[in-house]
Amino acid sequence: MREPHVATGPSLAVEVAGMRLQNPVLSASGCFGWGEEYARFWDLRRMGALVGKAVTPHARPGNPDVRIAETPAGMLNAIGLQNPGPAAFRETILPRVHSLGIPIWVNVSANSVQEYVDLCGMLSAEPGVSAIELNLSCPNVGRGRAEFCVAPDAVAETVSACRPVCRCPLIPKLSPNTTDIAALARAAESAGADAVSLINTLVGMAIDVDRRRPVLGNRTGGLSGPAVKPVALRMVYEVVGAVSIPVIGIGGIACWRDALEFLMAGATAVQVGTANFFNPMAIPEILDGLETWLRRNEIADVREIIGAARLEK
Amino acid sequence: MIPILEAEVLDHYEVAPEHFVLTLDAPPIAEQARPGQFVMLRALDAWDPLLPRAFSVFHADSEGGTLSVLYRVVGRGTGRLRGHEPGMYVRAWGPLGNQFRLPEGERVVLVGGGVGVPPLVFWAERLAALAVPMEIVALIGAQRGELLVGLEQLKRARVTFRCATDDGSAGHRGYVTDLLPRTLEGKRATVYACGPMPMLRAVARITEATETPTELALEAPMACGVGACLGCTIPRRGGGYARVCSDGPVFPARDVDWSLMP
Numbered sequence: 001m002r003e004p005h006v007a008t009g010p011s012l013a014v015e016v017a018g019m020r021l022q023n024p025v026l027s028a029s030g031c032f033g034w035g036e037e038y039a040r041f042w043d044l045r046r047m048g049a050l051v052g053k054a055v056t057p058h059a060r061p062g063n064p065d066v067r068i069a070e071t072p073a074g075m076l077n078a079i080g081l082q083n084p085g086p087a088a089f090r091e092t093i094l095p096r097v098h099s100l101g102i103p104i105w106v107n108v109s110a111n112s113v114q115e116y117v118d119l120c121g122m123l124s125a126e127p128g129v130s131a132i133e134l135n136l137s138c139p140n141v142g143r144g145r146a147e148f149c150v151a152p153d154a155v156a157e158t159v160s161a162c163r164p165v166c167r168c169p170l171i172p173k174l175s176p177n178t179t180d181i182a183a184l185a186r187a188a189e190s191a192g193a194d195a196v197s198l199i200n201t202l203v204g205m206a207i208d209v210d211r212r213r214p215v216l217g218n219r220t221g222g223l224s225g226p227a228v229k230p231v232a233l234r235m236v237y238e239v240v241g242a243v244s245i246p247v248i249g250i251g252g253i254a255c256w257r258d259a260l261e262f263l264m265a266g267a268t269a270v271q272v273g274t275a276n277f278f279n280p281m282a283i284p285e286i287l288d289g290l291e292t293w294l295r296r297n298e299i300a301d302v303r304e305i306i307g308a309a310r311l312e313k
Numbered sequence: 314m315i316p317i318l319e320a321e322v323l324d325h326y327e328v329a330p331e332h333f334v335l336t337l338d339a340p341p342i343a344e345q346a347r348p349g350q351f352v353m354l355r356a357l358d359a360w361d362p363l364l365p366r367a368f369s370v371f372h373a374d375s376e377g378g379t380l381s382v383l384y385r386v387v388g389r390g391t392g393r394l395r396g397h398e399p400g401m402y403v404r405a406w407g408p409l410g411n412q413f414r415l416p417e418g419e420r421v422v423l424v425g426g427g428v429g430v431p432p433l434v435f436w437a438e439r440l441a442a443l444a445v446p447m448e449i450v451a452l453i454g455a456q457r458g459e460l461l462v463g464l465e466q467l468k469r470a471r472v473t474f475r476c477a478t479d480d481g482s483a484g485h486r487g488y489v490t491d492l493l494p495r496t497l498e499g500k501r502a503t504v505y506a507c508g509p510m511p512m513l514r515a516v517a518r519i520t521e522a523t524e525t526p527t528e529l530a531l532e533a534p535m536a537c538g539v540g541a542c543l544g545c546t547i548p549r550r551g552g553g554y555a556r557v558c559s560d561g562p563v564f565p566a567r568d569v570d571w572s573l574m575p
Contacts, residue, residue, distance in 0.1 A: 031541065031542070032541055037537070038541070040315045040539070041315055041317060061552070061553050062546065064548070064573070065546065065548075066534070067543065067544045068534060068542065068544035068545075070362055070363060072363075073360045075364060077536075079544065082543050082554065225363055226360050226363070254360075274363075274536075276541065277364060277365075277536040277541065277542050278364050278536075278537075280315075280537075
């Protein structure tokens with residue numbers, strides 16, 4: 001006799017720029033360390049891909065205090081890209097995360113086109129690096145960059161310079177601190193980007209009225225958390241309509257319903273950031289919730305709902 | 314694995330004006346908690362305030378499975394926590410961070426200010442239960458007498474203590490650190506301190522001069538509490554930053570770069 005029919009779970013697998021991801025739920029850069037902190041809560045092999053803390057051309061100690069401020073349904077951060085630099089990353093961090101057996105995306109951040117090119121050349125061919133996410137949008141490390149990441153021609157220049165030296169998929173992460181995010185995405189696509197991810201944080205500020213000065217040592221910081229979700233979702237929806245490369249949705253995703261909204265807006269995958277901070281189980285809970293929702297709605301494949309909420313013009 | 318659970322509030326009472334002791338049913342956390350460590354607590358349905366709050370462990374009963382924290386209502390996070398009556402639940406994860414290391418010398422001096430007292434009480438209880446003979450002296454400070462906390466627990470652990478208050482309403486009138494130099498005389502001591510930053514700075518200055526081993530349990534606003542966000546850093550002597558949550562919260566006083574502390 002044959003075994004009775006066993007219902008298999010829905011497929012959560014997606015494909016981004018030729019990479020197969022076992023599910024569309026990733027960590028967001030800067031919100032997950034290099035995973036070791038969360039490996040003490042759950043099995044990291046469950047996630048679609050691990051996107052780690054930004055790597056810069058040289059080690060950075062980070063900004064002086066105060067680095068974070070809580071705001072309504074969100075937080076501001078001005079960490080200042082604290083990281084040990086590419087050599088230490090390659091020698092001590094990469095071998096450990098590579099052994100997890102899940103795709104590893106390396107977020108790189110720099111101050112000039114040449115530095116981005118150098119970082120891509122240095123890291124994209126390393127065993128264990130599945131993709132490079134170009135952090136074109138960190139708002140906390142100096143004026144020059146904040147300007148250059150919000151103009152389409154600067155995005156195009158950086159991406160087209162990196163593309164020939166980058167040996168793996170190249171995914172620019174876009175800044176929301178711009179007037180036309182679709183233009184940034186189009187510039188990235190025509191310069192050879194394999195996908196785009198968005199949004200990075202929105203530049204914001206908080207003031208301590210008792211001390212009569214900005215709360216953050218850096219004066220301004222990047223706003224993240226549930227407060228930014230509607231803005232992020234709108235930008236993702238808009239960018240999906242403007243480009244034909246995959247879009248990775250980021251911004252305030254805290255539960256499976258949020259993730260589903262981004263997927264229905266047309267994102268191929270999502271990244272979970274600040275939610276990890278207030279719920280270390282955010283990613284596995286989102287995965288469980290997505291699977292339950294698909295099962296309940298008798299949807300066999302998560303790809304069926306990608307873009308499901310998009311309206312005809 | 315670090316336990317994370319929805320923990321039932323078993324008891325929640327005011328010990329001093331605006332100071333509360335919250336006791337949770339949290340067996341896996343209570344079993345692992347060591348003095349100096351902390352837990353993250355968060356209301357189940359809250360998005361404002363968004364972030365969990367860190368509380369040092371005041372008492373952990375591994376047999377009964379209960380975990381207590383002692384906190385002062387200072388803002389939105391603790392204000393929200395205050396509303397949790399017995400029978401309600403909070404999300405709790407921990408224990409997190411490192412712990413106090415065993416003392417050197419014959420005398421242990423605990424210096425606690427305000428809501429910095431709880432981890433020292435937990436440490437005093439554990440030290441007093443050790444089979445090693447040692448003298449434990451606690452110096453406890455607060456703004457005024459009615460805000461002194463943890464004294465009953467210290468009495469029960471048979472720990473000698475002296476108090477200081479800003480207004481002289483109990484014990485010495487002045488800073489708790491005024492009592493420290495004399496307490497260090499005579500015997501080799503190890504100092505453990507927790508409290509406001511100016512108090513810790515004063516402790517560090519005094520014990521550096523006397524070359525007394527000193528550990529400080531630090532407090533900092535945190536987002537994650539587990540080492541991922543890099544938001545709770547302090548300047549480290551010799552350069553760079555240390556994370557209060559995961560490189561600490563207990564640091565040797567000499568490891569802190571006081572010249573860069575706010």
